[in-house]
Amino acid sequence: MSEKKQLRIGLIGIGFMGRTHTNGYKRVGDFFPALEYRPVLKAVCSRNAEKVKAFAEQWGYESTETDWKKIISRDDIDAVDICTPNDFHAEIAIAAAAAGKMILCEKPLARNLAESQTMVDAIEKAGVKNTVWYNYRRLPAVMLAKQIIDSGKLGRIFHYRANFLQDWTINANLPQGGEGLWRMDAAVAGSGVLGDLLSHCIDTAMWLNGGIKDVTAMTETFIKERVHQLTGKVQEVTIDDACSFICHFNNGSLGLFESTRYARGHKALYTFEINGENASIRWDLHDLNRLEYFDNADQSDLKGWRSIHVTDGDHPYMNKWWVPGLGIGYEHSFVHQVADFLKSLETGEKCSPTFTEAHQTQKVCEAVQESAKSGSWKNTGVND
Ligand code: SOE
Numbered sequence: 001m002s003e004k005k006q007l008r009i010g011l012i013g014i015g016f017m018g019r020t021h022t023n024g025y026k027r028v029g030d031f032f033p034a035l036e037y038r039p040v041l042k043a044v045c046s047r048n049a050e051k052v053k054a055f056a057e058q059w060g061y062e063s064t065e066t067d068w069k070k071i072i073s074r075d076d077i078d079a080v081d082i083c084t085p086n087d088f089h090a091e092i093a094i095a096a097a098a099a100g101k102m103i104l105c106e107k108p109l110a111r112n113l114a115e116s117q118t119m120v121d122a123i124e125k126a127g128v129k130n131t132v133w134y135n136y137r138r139l140p141a142v143m144l145a146k147q148i149i150d151s152g153k154l155g156r157i158f159h160y161r162a163n164f165l166q167d168w169t170i171n172a173n174l175p176q177g178g179e180g181l182w183r184m185d186a187a188v189a190g191s192g193v194l195g196d197l198l199s200h201c202i203d204t205a206m207w208l209n210g211g212i213k214d215v216t217a218m219t220e221t222f223i224k225e226r227v228h229q230l231t232g233k234v235q236e237v238t239i240d241d242a243c244s245f246i247c248h249f250n251n252g253s254l255g256l257f258e259s260t261r262y263a264r265g266h267k268a269l270y271t272f273e274i275n276g277e278n279a280s281i282r283w284d285l286h287d288l289n290r291l292e293y294f295d296n297a298d299q300s301d302l303k304g305w306r307s308i309h310v311t312d313g314d315h316p317y318m319n320k321w322w323v324p325g326l327g328i329g330y331e332h333s334f335v336h337q338v339a340d341f342l343k344s345l346e347t348g349e350k351c352s353p354t355f356t357e358a359h360q361t362q363k364v365c366e367a368v369q370e371s372a373k374s375g376s377w378k379n380t381g382v383n384d
Contacts, residue, residue: 111190
């Protein structure tokens, strides 16, 4: 077997995302054997020495650190993977870029636009390779949707609709802030469902249908006060529990987006539907191997929505997995993102979405927040 080039990873953060990314690094070599590079799990970092040791043992990291700055300063690390809560993204990314490290950053890129701008400036100045983990792009059915749209089969696009619905914060006794619940603290997360859930929808939407020009939005915080885990006190809730907006895309189509953590019965229902002049597409994360497709050119008496089981060898990524007809899951989107990142090291091409692209999503999020506050339409500044 020929020697592979190494991409030595330093992972910062050991929560849910630390696990999904690590799983991607571990599995990529077995399923994408032709890649020139292999990830090496060099070091993992978290403030809690005991927990980070246990994580390293379980997942196979060679060493541990409790101070993220050590990861940045180590010569035996090529790429820094940022899986911390959002309030650390910018500081770590800027330091990593200055140290010449490649950066893989969990979404959303930052808490706000000013912060993401500093991150874009830092990677541009340093010229380091970078990507942001908007993982849903890399599910085969979503990638197939991209191929269908790019082939022009839909014709002119009229409507783009997306939802991301959850129900895990309905209980008024759920505390906010601190470990496991930082997503409910705007000081740490930047926003609520807007940054956590709608950012996924916005990223996919602009990738599939081009830039969002302007927005009008509303947000709501249903439970106004909760105990904060870190202070033990009842404090104002500062995140958006629900956020919806309508928009114009630059291509003239109309968009409708909704996200909430108060949709009883839905755990992670991400759906989108796109209606074009000639055809429509829809997709549902709960049935992620399927893409629904309606083609108006079909023979009239047989016309109807077809449900494409995106598991054949000629579907995106699927020749790397089992045999036709056997599905894959959520975790594979991360394996695919690692594979695409490694491939981009071979080709010298960018691995989308880059910081610069994720910054466009940040622009839309900022405009949504401003519009929800002011009650008026806001331009996003996204021009293409
Ligand atoms: C929140 O519950 C969350 O885990 C997000 O943070 C992820 O980005 C999303 O993919 C699933 O939901």
